[in-house]
Amino acid sequence: MTTVAADSGELGARPAGEPAGGKGLKTGALGLMSSLVIGVASTAPAYSLAASLGFVTLVVGLYAPAVMLVAFVPMLFIAAAYFYLNRADPDCGTTFTWVTRSIGPRSGWMSGWGILVTDLVVMPSLASIAGQYTFSLFGAHGVANDSSGFWVTFVGVVWIVVMTAICYIGIELSARTQVALLGAELVILTIFAVVALAKVYGGHIAHSLHPSWQWINPTKISVAELSVGMLTAVFIYWGWDTAVTVNEESKDAKRTPGVAALLSTLVLLAIYMIVSVAAQAFHGPGFLTNHSTDILNALSKDVLGSPWDKLLIIAVLTSASASTQTTILPAGRSALSMAVHKAFPPRFASIHPRHLSPGFSTLLFGAVSVVWYVGLTLLSPGVVLANSVLALGFGISFYYGMTGFACVIYYRRFLFKSVKNFVFIGLAPLLGGAMLAAMFLISIFYYSNPANSAQTGQAWFKFVHFSFRIFHWHIYVTKGVSPILVIGVGLLALGAPLMLIWRIGHADFFRRSREAAESLHGSAPPLTPGVIPVTD
Amino acid sequence: MPGDVVLGYDGSEGSKAALRTAVAVAKAFDAPLTIVFGYEPNPMGGETADYKKQLERIGNGYLADALAQVTALDPTVRAEAIVAPLRPAESLLEAAVEREARVIVVGGSGERPILGAILGSVPHKLLHRSTVPVLVVPTPEE
Numbered sequence: 001m002t003t004v005a006a007d008s009g010e011l012g013a014r015p016a017g018e019p020a021g022g023k024g025l026k027t028g029a030l031g032l033m034s035s036l037v038i039g040v041a042s043t044a045p046a047y048s049l050a051a052s053l054g055f056v057t058l059v060v061g062l063y064a065p066a067v068m069l070v071a072f073v074p075m076l077f078i079a080a081a082y083f084y085l086n087r088a089d090p091d092c093g094t095t096f097t098w099v100t101r102s103i104g105p106r107s108g109w110m111s112g113w114g115i116l117v118t119d120l121v122v123m124p125s126l127a128s129i130a131g132q133y134t135f136s137l138f139g140a141h142g143v144a145n146d147s148s149g150f151w152v153t154f155v156g157v158v159w160i161v162v163m164t165a166i167c168y169i170g171i172e173l174s175a176r177t178q179v180a181l182l183g184a185e186l187v188i189l190t191i192f193a194v195v196a197l198a199k200v201y202g203g204h205i206a207h208s209l210h211p212s213w214q215w216i217n218p219t220k221i222s223v224a225e226l227s228v229g230m231l232t233a234v235f236i237y238w239g240w241d242t243a244v245t246v247n248e249e250s251k252d253a254k255r256t257p258g259v260a261a262l263l264s265t266l267v268l269l270a271i272y273m274i275v276s277v278a279a280q281a282f283h284g285p286g287f288l289t290n291h292s293t294d295i296l297n298a299l300s301k302d303v304l305g306s307p308w309d310k311l312l313i314i315a316v317l318t319s320a321s322a323s324t325q326t327t328i329l330p331a332g333r334s335a336l337s338m339a340v341h342k343a344f345p346p347r348f349a350s351i352h353p354r355h356l357s358p359g360f361s362t363l364l365f366g367a368v369s370v371v372w373y374v375g376l377t378l379l380s381p382g383v384v385l386a387n388s389v390l391a392l393g394f395g396i397s398f399y400y401g402m403t404g405f406a407c408v409i410y411y412r413r414f415l416f417k418s419v420k421n422f423v424f425i426g427l428a429p430l431l432g433g434a435m436l437a438a439m440f441l442i443s444i445f446y447y448s449n450p451a452n453s454a455q456t457g458q459a460w461f462k463f464v465h466f467s468f469r470i471f472h473w474h475i476y477v478t479k480g481v482s483p484i485l486v487i488g489v490g491l492l493a494l495g496a497p498l499m500l501i502w503r504i505g506h507a508d509f510f511r512r513s514r515e516a517a518e519s520l521h522g523s524a525p526p527l528t529p530g531v532i533p534v535t536d
Numbered sequence: 537m538p539g540d541v542v543l544g545y546d547g548s549e550g551s552k553a554a555l556r557t558a559v560a561v562a563k564a565f566d567a568p569l570t571i572v573f574g575y576e577p578n579p580m581g582g583e584t585a586d587y588k589k590q591l592e593r594i595g596n597g598y599l600a601d602a603l604a605q606v607t608a609l610d611p612t613v614r615a616e617a618i619v620a621p622l623r624p625a626e627s628l629l630e631a632a633v634e635r636e637a638r639v640i641v642v643g644g645s646g647e648r649p650i651l652g653a654i655l656g657s658v659p660h661k662l663l664h665r666s667t668v669p670v671l672v673v674p675t676p677e678e
Contacts, residue, residue: 041580089585091583092582329578354546
């Protein structure tokens with residue numbers, strides 16, 4: 001099937017005057033509610049808490065709620081950048097496309113690589129949570145606790161394979177089912193928090209603490225701890241940018257997604273505050289750090305009691321399923337977009353003729369995820385979740401940060417036209433980007449310290465031995481490198497040589513010049529003009 | 537007086553069989569034939585503008601091919617093609633309403649019933665939701 005009659009919708013037998021390209025049909029309009037649901041479901045609150053709360057507590061102790069609150073700030077600022085950039089170009093390459101336009105093709109390529117790497121790094125944590133919670137659901141706690149054991153890994157691999165197949169074939173839940181699942185997830189989390197707090201105030205729970213306003217006071221901890229904690233905590237807000245991205249289907253395509261993104265962050269903020277406060281009030285922070293790999297499972301047994309604790313486990317699993325899909329789908333689409341704009345081999349742009357998914361990209365991402373998950377399990381037994389969750393913040397900060405800077409640079413001609421522009425298009429994205437960049441750099445120093453990276457009890461490349469000093473910051477790698485740094489920063493850095501290799505013989509993409517926004521409200525011209533090659 | 541014969545077409549063998557039947561039905565009733573290709577990327581995955589462009593292009597390719605087949609089978613049948621940014625079943629239901637269709641013609645997916653139920657079969661959805669008659673054409677045996 002190769003014959004395409006005309007560029008867009010104008011087919012030979014169409015009577016004159018008929019609308020082209022299906023414009024005669026009502027399109028699937030997504031309202032604010034649907035955008036909001038997609039945004040929050042993509043962020044996967046139950047899964048995010050299950051995966052990260054223990055590790056945030058590990059870094060900052062009692063101040064986890066404060067860190068979660070503060071981590072919201074850069075994410076909110078970056079939301080503004082997503083909102084404005086999305087208006088100009090709702091391309092599925094997102095940050096890749098925006099950074100390529102505004103900062104340049106090399107930075108754009110690295111940002112696209114950053115998206116793909118970040119999607120890859122999160123997969124082992126999704127798979128291991130899915131594996132552990134599946135066994136917990138059926139009461140096989142012994143199997144579930146062996147997080148690097150054969151059975152948990154096996155179920156994790158099956159999870160990735162099934163989720164990849166779902167994305168490849170294009171199976172979707174109806175909007176109504178999604179609303180129901182997300183509603184259930186939020187209700188169960190709220191019930192969990194309320195019951196936990198009621199028991200703390202009403203009874204004699206071991207090691208319980210009464211919540212204190214100090215818990216949300218970030219000035220109680222050092223800048224380094226705050227940065228590292230935030231680097232872990234940004235993960236809980238990650239994915240909500242999907243709410244900005246449901247643009248064309250939206251009834252008011254230019255506004256709805258942005259408003260949805262902002263509202264969904266507020267919903268998330270509320271749920272994270274109440275659950276993290278309740279979780280550490282119940283048994284104290286020590287319990288959270290001791291059960292960092294299956295925190296909600298361990299807590300729900302005491303808070304809700306059998307069989308109601310299974311509700312929370314099911315919520316974590318449905319949440320992880322949404323999160324896995326919203327990792328695989330954008331990964332395939334980012335690769336598709338990069339290939340369409342000639343930044344990746346054309347193979348990645350191929351679309352399955354029947355399922356209409358970016359078939360090659362999706363399957364390859366699934367396959368690489370399985371290899372990565374199994375490999376990481378073999379390399380770092382017992383700390384797969386810790387290594388993945390702690391490393392993830394580097395990738396997120398990198399490409400969200402780039403999005404913030406891209407917004408300021410792209411709209412540079414409009415920044416000083418009004419106070420509103422200056423604040424929302426200039427200051428907020430710039431501050432968001434700067435905060436994420438600072439967290440990124442401070443965390444490198446933090447994890448280069450063997451005492452801190454020892455949290456996961458591991459070092460890779462043990463022959464590596466060096467130290468240097470920048471101002472009063474000291475990097476001293478003495479007994480190898482923390483896996484967190486290798487995964488979080490090393491995989492990002494790997495993009496640079498790959499980009500140079502791709503550049504040989506494919507210099508067209510890298511020759512494009514930088515653009516600035518022509519208007520504040522209009523769409524940008526296509527990034528790559530001309531025919532988009534389709535390989536079936 | 538009911539209007540068009542609405543045909544779902546996605547380039548598959550089943551939809552080609554449906555096309556042959558739809559042409560015969562359109563001719564018998566002297567009704568216009570509307571050929572629909574529906575697609576909608578999962579909104580869970582985020583941005584879709586350029587991805588959709590690719591899908592539209594593929595759909596246009598399928599539809600150009602379908603129109604050529606119609607002309608080859610019977611040049612007197614008036615056929616029109618629509619690429620709709622909706623899920624396949626939704627696009628057919630929507631087209632049926634807009635064109636006041638007398639019948640929707642689709643190919644049987646050829647999938648086993650349980651698999652079809654899991655994957656979401658278009659004929660299955662249409663049979664439950666359509667307000668006009670639905671004609672499901674079996675895929676010819678190899």
